Amino acid sequence: MNPSQAASHEKIGERLIVYLIRFAGYLSIIYVSLICLFLLKEGAPALFNVPLSSLFGPFWYPIEGQFALWPLLLGSLTVTIGAALIAVPLGIGTAVYISEVAPRWAKEVLKPLVEILAGLPSVVLGFIGILVLSPFLRRLLGLPTGLTAFTGAVLLGWAAIPTIVSVAEDALNAVPRSYRDASYALGATQWQTIWAVTVPAARSGILTAIMLGIGRVIGETMAVMMVTGNAPVVPSGLRALFAPVRTMTATIAAEMGEVANGSQHYQVLFLIGILLFIFSLTINLTAFAISNRRLKRTERLLS
Amino acid sequence: MRKYWFLTLLLCTSLLSCMSGTSSGSAQIGSDGGALNSGYIQNKGSDTMVNLALAWAEQYQRLYPDVRVSVTGGGSGTGISALLNGTVDIANASRAIKPEEVELAQGNGFTPVEFVVARDAIGVIVNPANPVQKLTMQQIAQIYRGEISNWKQVGGEDRPVVRVSRETNSGTHVYFLEVVVRMGSKTDKSIFSPDTLLLPSSEGIIAEVSDNPNAIGYDGLGYITPQVKTVAVAADDQSPYVLPSVETVNAKTYPIARDLYMYTREQPRGAVKDYLDWIRSPEAQTIVRELGFIPN
Numbered sequence: 001m002n003p004s005q006a007a008s009h010e011k012i013g014e015r016l017i018v019y020l021i022r023f024a025g026y027l028s029i030i031y032v033s034l035i036c037l038f039l040l041k042e043g044a045p046a047l048f049n050v051p052l053s054s055l056f057g058p059f060w061y062p063i064e065g066q067f068a069l070w071p072l073l074l075g076s077l078t079v080t081i082g083a084a085l086i087a088v089p090l091g092i093g094t095a096v097y098i099s100e101v102a103p104r105w106a107k108e109v110l111k112p113l114v115e116i117l118a119g120l121p122s123v124v125l126g127f128i129g130i131l132v133l134s135p136f137l138r139r140l141l142g143l144p145t146g147l148t149a150f151t152g153a154v155l156l157g158w159a160a161i162p163t164i165v166s167v168a169e170d171a172l173n174a175v176p177r178s179y180r181d182a183s184y185a186l187g188a189t190q191w192q193t194i195w196a197v198t199v200p201a202a203r204s205g206i207l208t209a210i211m212l213g214i215g216r217v218i219g220e221t222m223a224v225m226m227v228t229g230n231a232p233v234v235p236s237g238l239r240a241l242f243a244p245v246r247t248m249t250a251t252i253a254a255e256m257g258e259v260a261n262g263s264q265h266y267q268v269l270f271l272i273g274i275l276l277f278i279f280s281l282t283i284n285l286t287a288f289a290i291s292n293r294r295l296k297r298t299e300r301l302l303s
Numbered sequence: 304m305r306k307y308w309f310l311t312l313l314l315c316t317s318l319l320s321c322m323s324g325t326s327s328g329s330a331q332i333g334s335d336g337g338a339l340n341s342g343y344i345q346n347k348g349s350d351t352m353v354n355l356a357l358a359w360a361e362q363y364q365r366l367y368p369d370v371r372v373s374v375t376g377g378g379s380g381t382g383i384s385a386l387l388n389g390t391v392d393i394a395n396a397s398r399a400i401k402p403e404e405v406e407l408a409q410g411n412g413f414t415p416v417e418f419v420v421a422r423d424a425i426g427v428i429v430n431p432a433n434p435v436q437k438l439t440m441q442q443i444a445q446i447y448r449g450e451i452s453n454w455k456q457v458g459g460e461d462r463p464v465v466r467v468s469r470e471t472n473s474g475t476h477v478y479f480l481e482v483v484v485r486m487g488s489k490t491d492k493s494i495f496s497p498d499t500l501l502l503p504s505s506e507g508i509i510a511e512v513s514d515n516p517n518a519i520g521y522d523g524l525g526y527i528t529p530q531v532k533t534v535a536v537a538a539d540d541q542s543p544y545v546l547p548s549v550e551t552v553n554a555k556t557y558p559i560a561r562d563l564y565m566y567t568r569e570q571p572r573g574a575v576k577d578y579l580d581w582i583r584s585p586e587a588q589t590i591v592r593e594l595g596f597i598p599n
Binding site: 058059060061062063064066071130131134135138144145146147225226229230231232233243244246254255257259260261 | 377378380381384387388404407462463465470471472477480492494495497498499500501502503507510511514515517518
């Protein structure tokens with residue numbers, strides 16, 4: 001085998017690998033667009049076949065042909081916002097502590113422990129919720145029932161914290177040491193350094209962490225179905241946080257098994273799927289936009 | 304490369320043919336092959352009936368080791384959907400099949416056959432700490448329609464009522480809607496109060512009612528545990544208050560009782576026929592009584 005032949009072999013092999021990687025990349029795009037198409041194909045007819053008065057009505061009661069989307073949309077929103085309010089401060093606080101404040105040994109214990117928490121299956125979380133958390137909250141807050149949006153929010157906040165901590169901690173770790181040194185050299189305290197230098201420098205990573213956490217909350221199904229009571233009431237006011245709600249994911253999970261293929265109910269469930277898709281797409285796009293804008297500004301400052 | 308493509312294709316097609324083969328074809332082995340009492344029966348549906356169906360399946364497989372019966376739950380609606388889609392041989396349902404479902408089936412070219420396999424009473428349950436012992440059907444209907452929202456209106460303590468129900472794909476839910484919430488009237492279009500908690504399982508209902516003194520729930524007699532209190536029910540103001548039991552259901556004095564059904568796609572043959580015949584035999588009906596249901 002002469003050298004030129006070996007070189008051409010190498011070239012073919014290399015090209016093959018490039019093709020394979022490119023194929024894998026395109027494949028994931030194709031998957032997403034196919035899922036999108038499928039959702040649209042199954043769900044969009046609902047807009048024409050189901051009377052709009054039913055879709056925008058006050059009740060979700062599929063066996064009587066009442067498919068109001070409001071209660072489900074607001075239900076998901078209530079649980080998600082509640083969970084974000086719990087998970088974001090706690091998650092970022094934990095990440096900052098692990099990355100910036102904790103001594104080395106604590107860091108080495110805490111991080112793996114938090115990551116183990118991320119591995120808890122959501123059914124187990126739901127079980128804890130239904131047997132421990134919901135009776136506890138009912139007694140503590142004097143509620144009529146413990147199966148409320150708040151119970152779901154606490155549980156999902158708990159589920160989202162490990163994701164947030166893990167990703168945010170990595171982002172904080174990636175901030176160059178020289179940033180902190182410069183800050184200390186200017187006479188800043190540790191708190192000032194964290195608040196004004198490290199966290200802003202890791203902002204895009206922290207935002208990604210928050211978005212991933214919220215993404216987990218929106219998509220969560222099993223735990224939510226077990227603890228939120230699934231009552232399709234339109235939530236109103238702050239009290240709604242302590243009343244039962246029905247989320248979009250729980251509705252799809254509870255009802256998909258029963259519907260006849262192609263019926264109105266089936267199409268409406270897919271329509272809810274489209275809504276969920278739009279929901280998470282919006283969150284991702286917002287996160288992308290915010291983190292991109294930040295990057296440009298820091299670049300400007302640094303140049 | 305081409306060889307691998309071919310292999311993958313082969314694998315896919317063989318997988319597909321396996322999948323389509325399991326559901327419908329295998330149950331007929333008994334009749335086609337001549338060897339009765341052998342085959343594979345897929346049985347799915349009502350969660351109320353799942354324990355009963357499992358007990359039957361276990362006993363039957365002990366008697367006829369050549370037959371495999373696989374039982375899954377999911378709800379009556381789920382079972383009937385599966386029957387319509389042709390993925391099961393027998394659907395369990397705690398409610399009669401709906402006219403729309405029969406129409407869908409006829410659209411697919413078959414008419415489902417109905418078998419009444421047992422009866423079931425639905426108990427209305429409250430927390431043991433709740434002093435309410437008895438309710439009329441009218442009162443239960445008003446509670447679930449949202450017209451009564453405090454226990455003191457039906458002789459209890461001053462506490463809010465928390466209504467607990469099964470999900471809408473449950474046959475028990477549909478039966479309760481028709482017989483209790485609408486009081487059996489075909490023209491009444493009232494539905495459950497929107498703040499009714501819809502829980503995905505019988506266990507969830509028992510857990511909530513046994514823990515929460517505000518809660519009222521309902522469940523099949525076979526699922527009611529001593530952790531909750533069963534309420535005596537009167538059909539109307541003049542009737543006596545009756546607790547559910549095998550005797551009161553058979554004497555027709557307990558008002559909330561229903562038939563439990565099994566459906567097949569067509570007149571059953573072979574292994575499926577033998578199984579359904581056995582289920583309606585006195586031997587299988589003793590299992591019904593052991594599990595807290597009412598023999599047919």
